[in-house]
Amino acid sequence: MKITAIIIFFIYYNFTYSQQTINPFLESIVKQFPNVRDTAISTNGNEVFFSAQSVMGNTSAIMTVTKKDAVWSSPKVVSFSGQYFDIEPFLSSDGLTLYFASNRPLDSNSKEVKDFDIWYVKRQSIKDAWSEPINMGSPVNSKNDEFFPSLTENKNIYFTMDNPQLNKKDDIYVSEYHKGKYTTPIPLDNSINSDGFEFNAYVSSDETFMIYTCYGRKDGFGSGDLYISYKSDDGWTQSKNLGDSINSNKMDYCPFIDTKSNILYFTSKRDNSKTSFDKPQTLDELLKEFYKYDNGLSRLYQVSVLELLTQKL
Numbered sequence: 001m002k003i004t005a006i007i008i009f010f011i012y013y014n015f016t017y018s019q020q021t022i023n024p025f026l027e028s029i030v031k032q033f034p035n036v037r038d039t040a041i042s043t044n045g046n047e048v049f050f051s052a053q054s055v056m057g058n059t060s061a062i063m064t065v066t067k068k069d070a071v072w073s074s075p076k077v078v079s080f081s082g083q084y085f086d087i088e089p090f091l092s093s094d095g096l097t098l099y100f101a102s103n104r105p106l107d108s109n110s111k112e113v114k115d116f117d118i119w120y121v122k123r124q125s126i127k128d129a130w131s132e133p134i135n136m137g138s139p140v141n142s143k144n145d146e147f148f149p150s151l152t153e154n155k156n157i158y159f160t161m162d163n164p165q166l167n168k169k170d171d172i173y174v175s176e177y178h179k180g181k182y183t184t185p186i187p188l189d190n191s192i193n194s195d196g197f198e199f200n201a202y203v204s205s206d207e208t209f210m211i212y213t214c215y216g217r218k219d220g221f222g223s224g225d226l227y228i229s230y231k232s233d234d235g236w237t238q239s240k241n242l243g244d245s246i247n248s249n250k251m252d253y254c255p256f257i258d259t260k261s262n263i264l265y266f267t268s269k270r271d272n273s274k275t276s277f278d279k280p281q282t283l284d285e286l287l288k289e290f291y292k293y294d295n296g297l298s299r300l301y302q303v304s305v306l307e308l309l310t311q312k313l
Contacts, residue, residue: 022246024293025265025300026050029065029075031291035298037267039256040089040098047126049078049089049098050300057298062086062100080121080133084113088148088254093205097122098130099149106135116145118159139184140175148200148254152207160199161185170199172212191238192229202255207231211264213253214239222249226266246303250296262305271296 026048030036035053042048046067052075053060062081066073080086084104091098099120103113118140121130135141140157147160147170155177162170171193175185187193192201194214201212208231215224225247227239241247248270256265272294281289293299 022301022303025302026065026072027293029072030300031293032075033063036300037298038088038254039265039267039300040091041256041258041265042091042095042126043093043260044095045258045261047091047095048072049091051087051089053298058085060085060087062089079130085116088200090149090151092151093153095126096124099136099151101147101149102133104133108132115143116147117141118146118149118157136182140182142185150201150203152203153205154207156203156207157182158201158203158210159185160201161187163187168193168195169197172198172201172210188236191236197224200253200255202257204257204259210236210239211242211255211257212239213251213255214241217241221247223269224251224253226252226255251298257305263302264305265300265302267298268294268301269296269298270294270301 024030025039033052034055035057036050037053038049038051040049047064048066049062049064051060052063062078063075064078065075084102086100086102086104089098089100097120099118101116102119103116104119105112105114118136119133120136121133123130140146140159142161144164145162150158152158156174157177158172158174160170161173166187171187173185173187175182192198192210192212194217196217197215199213199215201210203210210229210231211226212229213224214220214227217225219241221244226242228242229239230237246252246264246266248268250269250271252266252268252270254267257263258265273292273296274289
């Protein structure tokens with residue numbers, strides 16, 4: 001069994017029982033923005049993309065930072081973002097294609113925004129500039145909103161769609177890549193989807209497991225929680241909550257697993273702000289509390305998956 005499969009096996013059976021160490025990711029960079037969500041990391045770990053948003057989350061742009069000699073660069077807006085609502089980057093394994101969701105117009109001569117579609121940009125090499133954004137088109141995109149793309153090595157694409165025609169809320173869909181074309185997207189079955197909200201599915205490159213967010217489920221911890229499912233010969237297994245060692249009582253979403261470093265990255269609105277004090281606080285003390293990392297705003301976090309393996313040995 002590959003090391004990735006072993007690690008994910010322990011995720012499935014031990015997240016509920018293991019006390020994981022949750023740490024901020026890119027803390028000094030993330031704290032420069034009101035809200036930061038979504039994580040896409042290059043295979044070599046030296047390039048990160050994320051969405052930076054306004055306080056109310058109604059403005060969003062895709063940012064990037066790069067690492068050299070163990071030092072992260074200052075964040076900058078990627079060349080194709082900063083005008084429309086861009087969100088949820090996903091980087092191909094070769095680092096040459098970046099997918100994202102956007103409400104930008106189809107016609108570059110228009111400024112009128114539309115529903116959310118999945119777009120992508122390409123580059124010839126890591127050092128080259130990104131192309132102009134390209135809409136994935138039909139059948140992946142539709143008159144509905146499509147979000148959070150996740151592509152496997154065989155080019156199947158998983159994403160979130162809000163389809164009012166089904167009288168349901170957000171669901172996870174898949175469009176398979178067959179003979180050079182994408183098939184009509186279909187919603188995953190009730191092992192993944194429900195009558196509630198399911199969204200932000202990260203699917204492993206070999207399509208063996210999926211981590212995604214379910215909102216308000218009975219076995220949840222108060223808001224959106226991360227769940228995991230495996231793909232077997234019979235389809236996707238019934239999803240399982242990753243437990244309160246990972247999930248908080250706030251929104252936990254937008255997962256990404258770096259199988260090379262065995263780290264799970266995710267976004268969380270967890271809030272550990274103090275609500276009572278033993279004595280009156282000074283201005284500096286209050287500001288420190290107000291601007292602490294886990295203050296209820298969207299922040300990036302990381303947790304080592306390898307801990308699960310070592311605990312079992």
